[in-house]
Amino acid sequence: MSSTTLYNIAEKVCLSKGDKSNIHIAKYILYGKSAAAEMCKRGFMPIQSVMLDIDAGTNSAKLPPDYVKYVRVGSCICDRILELDYDSTLCVREPVENFCPPKQTEPVTVKTNYYRLTTKVDGTINFVYTTDMQFPDGETIAVTNGNPQYVCSITVPKTNSVLAHSIDNIGDCPGDNTTTEVLTETQRLESDCKCLCRNAIPAGYNSYYMWNNIYYYGRLLGPMYTLPAYRSPGFFKIENGRIYLNSVCAGSHVVLQYKSNGVSDAGQTEIPIEMEDTILSFMVWKDAFYDKTNSLSYIQMCKEEYIRQKDLLTMQTVLAGVLSMLKVEMKYTFAANIGR
Amino acid sequence: MTYNQAAEIVLRKLASGDIPDDFPVKEEEVFFVLNMVAPLLIKKDFFETFNLDRTAVDPTIYTTITTKVFKSDSVGEFYAVLPNAPLILLGSMIPQVSYTKDRFVDFTYVDSGKLNNFKNAKVLNEIGGYIFTYEFVAGCDTEHRLVFFDLEDCVETLKIRLVQNVNFSNFNPNSSIAIKPELEMQLIDQTYNWFLAQDGGEEDKIIDNRNNNKIT
Numbered sequence A: 001m002s003s004t005t006l007y008n009i010a011e012k013v014c015l016s017k018g019d020k021s022n023i024h025i026a027k028y029i030l031y032g033k034s035a036a037a038e039m040c041k042r043g044f045m046p047i048q049s050v051m052l053d054i055d056a057g058t059n060s061a062k063l064p065p066d067y068v069k070y071v072r073v074g075s076c077i078c079d080r081i082l083e084l085d086y087d088s089t090l091c092v093r094e095p096v097e098n099f100c101p102p103k104q105t106e107p108v109t110v111k112t113n114y115y116r117l118t119t120k121v122d123g124t125i126n127f128v129y130t131t132d133m134q135f136p137d138g139e140t141i142a143v144t145n146g147n148p149q150y151v152c153s154i155t156v157p158k159t160n161s162v163l164a165h166s167i168d169n170i171g172d173c174p175g176d177n178t179t180t181e182v183l184t185e186t187q188r189l190e191s192d193c194k195c196l197c198r199n200a201i202p203a204g205y206n207s208y209y210m211w212n213n214i215y216y217y218g219r220l221l222g223p224m225y226t227l228p229a230y231r232s233p234g235f236f237k238i239e240n241g242r243i244y245l246n247s248v249c250a251g252s253h254v255v256l257q258y259k260s261n262g263v264s265d266a267g268q269t270e271i272p273i274e275m276e277d278t279i280l281s282f283m284v285w286k287d288a289f290y291d292k293t294n295s296l297s298y299i300q301m302c303k304e305e306y307i308r309q310k311d312l313l314t315m316q317t318v319l320a321g322v323l324s325m326l327k328v329e330m331k332y333t334f335a336a337n338i339g340r
Numbered sequence B: 001m002t003y004n005q006a007a008e009i010v011l012r013k014l015a016s017g018d019i020p021d022d023f024p025v026k027e028e029e030v031f032f033v034l035n036m037v038a039p040l041l042i043k044k045d046f047f048e049t050f051n052l053d054r055t056a057v058d059p060t061i062y063t064t065i066t067t068k069v070f071k072s073d074s075v076g077e078f079y080a081v082l083p084n085a086p087l088i089l090l091g092s093m094i095p096q097v098s099y100t101k102d103r104f105v106d107f108t109y110v111d112s113g114k115l116n117n118f119k120n121a122k123v124l125n126e127i128g129g130y131i132f133t134y135e136f137v138a139g140c141d142t143e144h145r146l147v148f149f150d151l152e153d154c155v156e157t158l159k160i161r162l163v164q165n166v167n168f169s170n171f172n173p174n175s176s177i178a179i180k181p182e183l184e185m186q187l188i189d190q191t192y193n194w195f196l197a198q199d200g201g202e203e204d205k206i207i208d209n210r211n212n213n214k215i216t
Helices: A006-016 A025-041 A185-197 A273-290 A296-312 A315-339 B003-015 B027-050 B112-120 B181-199
Strands: A003-005 A047-053 A060-062 A067-077 A080-083 A108-110 A113-119 A124-129 A139-144 A149-153 A165-172 A181-183 A209-211 A214-216 A224-227 A235-239 A242-246 A253-260 A270-272 B063-071 B078-082 B096-099 B107-109 B130-137 B143-149 B157-162
Touching (some): A003 A006, A003 A273, A006 A025, A006 A273, A047 A060, A080 A185, A113 A124, A113 A139, A242 A253, A270 A273, B003 B181, B096 B107
Parallel strands (some): A047 A214, A080 A224
Antiparallel strands (some): A047 A253, A067 A080, A124 A139, B063 B078, B078 B143, B096 B157
């Protein structure tokens, strides 16, 4: 679902009214917030993404004042985000010293693959690979032209060399070289965090995405590399206006995407693109309404245009948006369960 | 048309030909009047044309300058000093700001009188890019400033596009008059008329030290 912001819509109002200096843009945004609040009452809720400081004493963060419901949550580790799962059983009243450790569950098997590393140009290329998940990319091997090397690695080997080379996965590790490592969930989580901090991708993830429009104290952050909750690398629970985390690598920040009640002070409010014309016509109507020089008929025309746009935006459209948001939540929960 | 050229035309018209060395009207006086008349003509033109078609502000009257960004030690605000007060009419012709190497980053003007209100109404956080306002500072440093909020420390210069109200502290007679070409004739006429009225004193026909020539 593509989105826009109140600022972008207000800019369009300025353009349509010939306000070259955008001097009234703040006023239009003010009207837009009223429109968003009205849409909120009709079932639509704008979505916000914010980064929150984690209180180390309780391993929790205070929710924004406009928070209604979460969409997704991620722990920020070394400027990357690891999505977390919701866990309603997380106890938030434990003493601090008993609070943080993640659950001890069944050991997890980490599979090792066999890789052929080759180069077809003169010179030596150094590859890094992983034999122990506690030390991702901890091993190094040199490869020269005409002498391919074979390694067993948990992660895909990597190199910084610009020389031509190839990395081929040729299946399971043969004979004695097969190493199957068993990690507890805590160890796996720790190794995932180490992986992230060393710019490697933890085993078990086959995709990532960029999390956009994250605000930190009102300042827009750049897009952040995010690993989705394919596995369960940690849990969170929301209770009493705070978000609680249990994760051995819960850094100092958590990133939260949530449904807002429309009166956010955390950053720009994201509006689904379908709502743009409705909010734009609301801004034009309110602007005409408060301008004493306008005739009553003009104000009425603006209002009718707003009502027309609002009617075009049927309840089905609104519900489709709500449903798609719901699907997003279900998808993450479902995927995480498979991982476990 | 430069100030020098305009002044010469006015003076030649006043002198009815070549300008003698002892001509009572000095070039500097003409510059001064030109400067006073120009904003009036822009304002008149604004109400005649801009109000009919709101896109009619002539881009040729804008000046673009590159200015240094200062950081106030006392309050930690960033500001840029303008050479003169900007000409702002009915909220149009607000100075426009951009990075020196990137024109497409948003800098949004918010009226300084409403800053607090918009902050309390949670509107400022919705504005993309940087927010700035205009301030005339009087005191030890009497300056026209654009004040910026949350600008990064690394920004050293900014490009500012504004309509200038030229004053004589930094006046250059060889610079062009920032006025639409079609208003130049009117500018010269108005300036000429100003001096003409001054010079063309009426003879006191009834010598009694009273302004009563027209009383019959």
